[in-house]
Amino acid sequence: MVTIKDIALKCDLSIASVSKALSGKASDINPKTVEYIKSVAKEMGYIPNASARVLKTNHSYSIGVLFEDQTQSGIQHEYFSGILSAIKDGCEARGYDITFISHHIGSRNLTYYEHTRFRNCDGVIIANAEFTNPEISYLVESDIPTVTIDYVFENRSSVVSDNSQGMHDIIEYVSQMGHKRIAFIHGELTSVTQKRLRGFYQACQKYKIEIREDMIKEGRYHVPKDSAIATQELLDMSNPPTCIIYPDDYSLLGGMTVINKRGLKIPDDISVVGYDGILLSRLMRPEFTTYVQDAKNIGISAAKKVIEIIENPKTCKPEIITIKGHLQKGSTVKDLNQVED
Amino acid sequence: MVTIKDIALKCDLSIASVSKALSGKASDINPKTVEYIKSVAKEMGYIPNASARVLKTNHSYSIGVLFEDQTQSGIQHEYFSGILSAIKDGCEARGYDITFISHHIGSRNLTYYEHTRFRNCDGVIIANAEFTNPEISYLVESDIPTVTIDYVFENRSSVVSDNSQGMHDIIEYVSQMGHKRIAFIHGELTSVTQKRLRGFYQACQKYKIEIREDMIKEGRYHVPKDSAIATQELLDMSNPPTCIIYPDDYSLLGGMTVINKRGLKIPDDISVVGYDGILLSRLMRPEFTTYVQDAKNIGISAAKKVIEIIENPKTCKPEIITIKGHLQKGSTVKDLNQVED
DNA sequence: CTGAAAGCGCTAACAT
DNA sequence: ATGTTAGCGCTTTCAG
Numbered sequence: 001m002v003t004i005k006d007i008a009l010k011c012d013l014s015i016a017s018v019s020k021a022l023s024g025k026a027s028d029i030n031p032k033t034v035e036y037i038k039s040v041a042k043e044m045g046y047i048p049n050a051s052a053r054v055l056k057t058n059h060s061y062s063i064g065v066l067f068e069d070q071t072q073s074g075i076q077h078e079y080f081s082g083i084l085s086a087i088k089d090g091c092e093a094r095g096y097d098i099t100f101i102s103h104h105i106g107s108r109n110l111t112y113y114e115h116t117r118f119r120n121c122d123g124v125i126i127a128n129a130e131f132t133n134p135e136i137s138y139l140v141e142s143d144i145p146t147v148t149i150d151y152v153f154e155n156r157s158s159v160v161s162d163n164s165q166g167m168h169d170i171i172e173y174v175s176q177m178g179h180k181r182i183a184f185i186h187g188e189l190t191s192v193t194q195k196r197l198r199g200f201y202q203a204c205q206k207y208k209i210e211i212r213e214d215m216i217k218e219g220r221y222h223v224p225k226d227s228a229i230a231t232q233e234l235l236d237m238s239n240p241p242t243c244i245i246y247p248d249d250y251s252l253l254g255g256m257t258v259i260n261k262r263g264l265k266i267p268d269d270i271s272v273v274g275y276d277g278i279l280l281s282r283l284m285r286p287e288f289t290t291y292v293q294d295a296k297n298i299g300i301s302a303a304k305k306v307i308e309i310i311e312n313p314k315t316c317k318p319e320i321i322t323i324k325g326h327l328q329k330g331s332t333v334k335d336l337n338q339v340e341d
Numbered sequence: 342m343v344t345i346k347d348i349a350l351k352c353d354l355s356i357a358s359v360s361k362a363l364s365g366k367a368s369d370i371n372p373k374t375v376e377y378i379k380s381v382a383k384e385m386g387y388i389p390n391a392s393a394r395v396l397k398t399n400h401s402y403s404i405g406v407l408f409e410d411q412t413q414s415g416i417q418h419e420y421f422s423g424i425l426s427a428i429k430d431g432c433e434a435r436g437y438d439i440t441f442i443s444h445h446i447g448s449r450n451l452t453y454y455e456h457t458r459f460r461n462c463d464g465v466i467i468a469n470a471e472f473t474n475p476e477i478s479y480l481v482e483s484d485i486p487t488v489t490i491d492y493v494f495e496n497r498s499s500v501v502s503d504n505s506q507g508m509h510d511i512i513e514y515v516s517q518m519g520h521k522r523i524a525f526i527h528g529e530l531t532s533v534t535q536k537r538l539r540g541f542y543q544a545c546q547k548y549k550i551e552i553r554e555d556m557i558k559e560g561r562y563h564v565p566k567d568s569a570i571a572t573q574e575l576l577d578m579s580n581p582p583t584c585i586i587y588p589d590d591y592s593l594l595g596g597m598t599v600i601n602k603r604g605l606k607i608p609d610d611i612s613v614v615g616y617d618g619i620l621l622s623r624l625m626r627p628e629f630t631t632y633v634q635d636a637k638n639i640g641i642s643a644a645k646k647v648i649e650i651i652e653n654p655k656t657c658k659p660e661i662i663t664i665k666g667h668l669q670k671g672s673t674v675k676d677l678n679q680v681e682d
Numbered sequence: 683c684t685g686a687a688a689g690c691g692c693t694a695a696c697a698t
Numbered sequence: 699a700t701g702t703t704a705g706c707g708c709t710t711t712c713a714g
Contacts, residue, residue, distance in 0.1 A: 001458075003691055014701045019693060030699060047458045051401070052691035054392040055706045061446070075426045076419060076620075085416045088441055095447025097460065099440045100429055105402070106436025117342075117388045119438065224624055253624045260626060279417075280621060283565055283594045285601060344707055355685040360709060371683060393707035396690045 002046045011040050022048070054120050063091050063306060064101040064121035066112060066129050066136075077222060078278040079248075079295050080128055083149065086299025087125055094307050096122070103135065113139045123306040125149065131191070145309035147302045150192055152320055157309065159302045159321045163192050166291040167199030167245075168206075169327045170273055173289070174243050175207040178336030179271065182209060183241035185230045185251065187221035193247075196275075200245075221247050224254025231255035235262060235270075242271060243333060249274035249281045249290055252332075267334035277328050286331035293325045343387045352381050363389070395461050404432050404647060405442040405462035407453060407470050407477075418563060419619040420636050421469055424490060427640025428466055435648050437463070444476065454480045464647040466490065472532070486650035488643045491533055493661055498650065500643045500662045504533050507632040508540030508586075509547075510668045511614055514630070515584050516548040519677030520612065523550060524582035526571045526592065528562035534588075537616075541586075562588050565595025572596040576603060576611075583612060584674060590615035590622045590631055593673075608675035618669050627672035634666045 004022070008015040013033070020026050021037040029037075054060045065087060067075060075081050091098050101115045101124060112135050116124055123145035129136055131151040140146050140153045148158040174182055184200055187193045204211050215234065219226030227246055234241055235258070246252040252274035256266065264270050266286060274281055277292025301321050309316045345363070349356040354374070361367050362378040370378075395401045406428060408416060416422050432439050442456045442465060453476050457465050464486035470477055472492040481487050481494045489499040515523055525541055528534045545552050556575065560567030568587055575582055576599070587593040593615035597607065605611050607627060615622055618633025642662050650657045 001691090004693095005691075015692080016694085016702075017700055019691095020700090023693075025693085028699065033699080047455050049396070049461065049691050050459050051392040051395040051461055052706090053693075055390070055396055055691080055708090056693045058706080060392070062440070069426055069430075075416070075422045075429075078417060078419075081416045081422045085410055088416075088443075089410075092441075092443045092445065093447070095449070097440055097443075097446065099403070099438055100433075102429075102433045102438075104433065105438065106434070108436070114388050118391050120390065120392055250620070250624070253621070257624070257626050279591070280594070283591070283598070285598050342707090345709095346707075356708080357685055357687090357710080358683085360707095361684095364709075366709085369683065374683080390707055393690090394709075396692090396707080397709045399690080 001049075002041075002044045003049075004046075007037065007041050007044060007046060010044065011037055013037065022046075058120070060120040060122055061095055062097045062099055062119065062121050063087075063303070064116045064119065064124040065098050066101050066124060066126040068102070068129050070128070070130060074128070078280075079276050079293055082295030083127055083299040083302075086296045087127065087303050088299075090300040090303025091307070094303070096303075096307060111135050111138065113142055113144070116144055122310045123147070125302045125306050126151075127302070145306055145313070147306040147309070149298060149302055152191075155318050157305050157318045157320070159298050159305065159323060161192075161293045161298060162322050162324050163195035164199035164202075165322075166275065166293070166325055166327075167196045168203040170245060170275075170289075170291055171200060171203035171207060171209065173327055173329065174245075174271070174273065174333055175203075175209055177243075177271070177333050179243040179333070180209060181212070181215070181239070181241040181243070183215035183217070183234050183244045185217045185219050185227050185234075185244065185246050185255075187247040188218065215241050219247060219251060222250050224251055224257070227251035227254040228258045231258045235259070235264075240270075242336065243273065244270065245273045245275075247275060249276045249278050249288055252288060252290070253280075267332050271333040273333060277325070281328065281330070288328065289330040289332045290328050291325055292328050294323050298323045342390075343382075343385045344390070345387075348378065348382050348385060348387060351385065352378055354378065363387075399461070401461040401463055402436055403438045403440055403460065403462050404428075404644070405457045405460065405465040406439050407442050407465060407467040409443070409470050411469070411471060415469065419621075420617050420634055423636030424468055424640040424643075427637045428468065428644050429640075431641040431644025432648070435644070437644075437648060452476050452479065454483055454485070457485055463651045464488070466643050466647050467492075468643070486647055486654070488647040488650070490639060490643055493532075496659050498646050498659045498661070500639050500646065500664060502533075502634045502639060503663050503665050504536035505540035505543075507616065507634070507666055507668075508537045509544040511586060511616075511630075511632055512541060512544035512548060512550065514668055514670065515586075515612070515614065515674055516544075516550055518584075518612070518674050520584040520674070521550060522553070522556070522580070522582040522584070524556035524558070524575050524585045526558045526560050526568050526575075526585065526587050526596075528588040529559065556582050560588060560592060563591050565592055565598070568592035568595040569599045572599045576600070576605075581611075583677065584614065585611065586614045586616075588616060590617045590619050590629060593629060593631070594621075608673050612674040614674060618666070622669065622671070629669065630671035630673045631669050632666055633669050635664050639664045 008018045021034040026034045126148045152158045217230040219230050274288045274290035277290045281288035281290045345359045349359045362375040367375045467489045493499045558571040560571045615629045615631035622629035622631045
């Protein structure tokens with residue numbers, strides 16, 4: 001391995017000069033010397049050693065990413081893989097690498113905080129985790145810059161998708177289409193779900209839609225089977241809903257199977273709405289009516305924010321960044337207003 | 342930050358003893374002393390510093406992962422996110438962290454090799470990259486342990502999905518179902534595609550299926566539009582195929598749209614086959630006939646292999662590990678044998 | 683069984 | 699404009 005020392009030797013200069021020339025802090029050095037050093041370094045195939053640099057500077061240019069594959073919503077979920085991909089791009093563009101943070105390293109058990117420290121990460125993006133785990137709050141409340149995604153901690157920065165607004169827009173649209181009996185299958189009771197429920201209730205109130213508790217059901221996110229069952233129950237009601245809102249596009253697919261099996265047509269016999277706006281939702285016919293979350297923007301924003309905190313720890317204040325999505329109207333909601341004939 | 346030195350001070354022992362006690366190499370030290378040191382370390386909240394350790398030992402317990410989001414086949418693709426997720430699990434289980442390797446870090450341009458060296462990665466898994474890029478071959482041919490996925494380099498280890506076998510199994514099945522006019526829309530000409538084409542041709546020969554070059558078309562992987570167009574062309578033929586094989590399940594979806602728009606029914610009017618076996622393929626009705634790639638096993642195997650090379654550089658020989666998938670019969674291929682009525 | 687000391691590769695005062 | 703020097707935190711001979 002070629003080191004700074006080897007270059008100094010070859011150039012007949014001190015390691016200090018070489019270090020300065022190579023690490024940008026060359027204001028001190030004769031520009032010609034700098035050029036010379038750089039050329040020799042290149043010729044010798046010099047590659048700096050991040051570990052040595054970190055040890056000295058306490059700055060690793062490395063961001064930890066917490067992404068625990070829990071239940072069905074891991075990296076495999078398009079929403080999350082979109083976020084991850086954007087985090088990667090956002091960090092790399094600013095000169096930071098990313099490392100996954102887990103709570104064990106082999107057989108040894110490290111907490112998230114310990115792992116982050118161990119690897120000297122400058123900051124952490126908590127993308128997908130069990131936020132109620134005390135380990136997470138410990139990490140977030142530590143002195144390590146953190147940004148959480150889709151979950152807010154007191155006095156800390158986070159990037160969140162506009163879940164409440166999303167539900168609002170869905171209800172608004174469905175209501176405009178003339179629907180009155182709207183069912184809502186929501187995911188397990190996470191904070192995201194709570195926001196969606198709030199959006200749902202508020203919008204129903206606003207648009208004068210009667211809330212029927214027997215039309216509000218729970219099914220785990222990304223478990224199409226759950227939504228299929230809920231759909232059956234809804235269809236079995238004496239006065240079934242005219243529109244069903246699903247926790248996500250995959251779940252909608254689960255409901256769809258049941259609907260089709262009963263010989264019902266979407267949207268003629270029943271309207272359906274998804275959430276997420278994954279690729280699939282645009283490929284299906286009829287195209288899904290769904291709320292498209294802007295995963296890319298969420299990831300980019302999280303990367304940007306955490307680096308902002310790292311680089312301006314004093315001036316950077318905690319902030320909740322809400323990323324807007326948009327309604328994809330698609331064709332799975334029937335317009336009941338026209339059924340006057 | 343608590344260091345080994347602080348602990349030594351508190352214990353009134355040397356840093357050497359503390360280091361030994363804490364890093365397992367404690368065979369030297371009095372067991373009671375070891376216990377004592379450990380308890381003090383814990384009490385003080387000691388966290389080792391990976392950078393310092395790496396600097397000294399040249400062993401980072403960190404695996405670089407090359408995952409460039411090219412075209413439509415990035416992390417977002419379920420096949421790749423499945424692999425990534427498994428790599429993560431496989432590495433973490435063995436005590437290694439993973440870091441993404443890119444070719445730039447901020448504005449500075451680093452080659453993959455330089456980046457890997459810079460971060461002191463013990464090895465690299467090349468999961469998704471432009472394999473013809475000389476930077477990749479340089480990395481692979483360097484002294485850094487590497488494992489490539491779905492691409493083979495001379496005298497190096499790799500993990501590959503059984504693409505040739507996959508096509509074989511598809512053709513075998515389709516042929517058994519009585520199909521003679523089989524169209525194949527393949528992806529862009531990568532090495533994976535070449536293997537599939539080989540499997541296709543060989544199986545056709547074996548099962549006495551006439552190969553009609555006008556029924557072999559190209560469409561980019563994961564670009565449903567491409568497959569939609571190819572499907573149109575195929576359906577427009579005077580004597581169209583009875584079965585169309587698509588490059589992947591998403592592309593199949595693209596073809597499906599066209600088929601449905603023409604009022605044709607799957608599988609009654611035309612049979613279709615996908616590839617990958619993503620979640621979606623099991624949720625659709627009719628369920629897709631497709632070849633399921635074992636992404637999980639591929640990722641796990643890659644992790645295992647690269648760590649094997651790292652830990653036994655002498656004894657570990659290059660190896661091509663082929664991971665078997667399996668045919669998901671589904672219901673999108675019609676049995677023509679029964680159409681005797 | 684324990685400790686002293688050297689040094690991994692680099693940066694950053696502080697000289698010169 | 700260049701060099702000297704002191705470490706960052708840790709592991710690892712080698713001595714005691």
